[in-house]
Amino acid sequence: MERLGVIDHWTKTLADSSEIVEIPVGPDYLPGFYVSVMVTAPRVEKPMSPQGEDLGKPTYRMGYVKIPVKDPYKELAVDVRPEKEVYKPRETVRVALQVRPLHPVPGETAEPAELAVAVLDEAVFDLLLEGRKAFDPYQGFYSLEDLDLGNYNLLMQLVGREKLALKGASAGGGGGPDLSMRSLFKFVTYWNPTLAPDTDGKATIEFPVPDNLTGWKVLAMAVSPSDRMGLGEATFKVNQATEIRPALPNQVVEGDRFSAGFTLMNRTGQPRTLAIHFKAGGPVGLGTVQGEAGETEVNIARQLTLAPFHRETLFFPLQTTASGTITMAVTAGDEQDRGRPYRNPAGRQTAT
Structure with a gap:
């Protein structure tokens, strides 16, 4: 041993x-x-x-x-329960937390504990080499290290062993050293290293989610004064009914005719008919007619029916009429998008 x-x-x-x-x-x-x-x-x-x-x-x-x-007495159970499974961008998320002994002892009094809570993008979490283990304090403190003892016996020198191998086969290598990956915490929407639950081990956190349409993982790490430790986790998603992404040329010059593309995606489970309005301002005109030099405004309205989780690209023909800056805005939606506050994103500008 x-x-x-x-x-x-x-x-x-x-x-x-x-x-x-x-x-x-x-x-x-x-x-x-x-x-x-x-x-x-x-x-x-x-x-x-x-x-x-x-x-x-x-x-x-x-x-x-x-x-x-393992020592079951040293493990804590951490329950993590988000208020909803799906949120919209910039909504406030409420998460209920509770810490309790994984294997309680009869007659034992409640012990205080402290929580550290992190909420990170699931796409970043999936890139971590150790995954969940990187956040588990019990595994971190009570992990068995690699073998550090060499076994030597004179039998290895006195009795030779026949090494059987296929004729002409070459010996395999050691596989190379393990690669260490850097952990990027850029996509962390909430972090609290010192959260104190109440006497019943309960706590609640609130935080706004960003505009990322992705899944988020809540990781709650717990530790007590008697070196009990545990990890709890839960997930929720951020979604919105309609997604719009630009597909524009990198640059245009005066007199160019080009197509301003925008991809639209129905992120719901039902077919939807979207009302689309495209507006462009600056030295630009419709690409189907010869435009005159000067500042103008282009307005185009369309309708598009999209299947559930289907993406389609719309193109609007434009022509530059002079040098300057072109600004574009696209809105798309139906009844499911109404009532949501409109936020003007960072505009994509193309110089001519």
């Missing part, structure tokens, strides 16, 4: 080729240990000739097994 040295060792005679070895686990074995086994067998027959293969010579085998040990 090994961890930071040799914990225990003994010799045992095996009755047959399949033997069960029982190891009592003591309190000092937390968070785990390694068990190494060296099995030896004596010679079974004499060599057939001095020049031939000695198939009956003594042999040995060695194996390792990793045995993690």
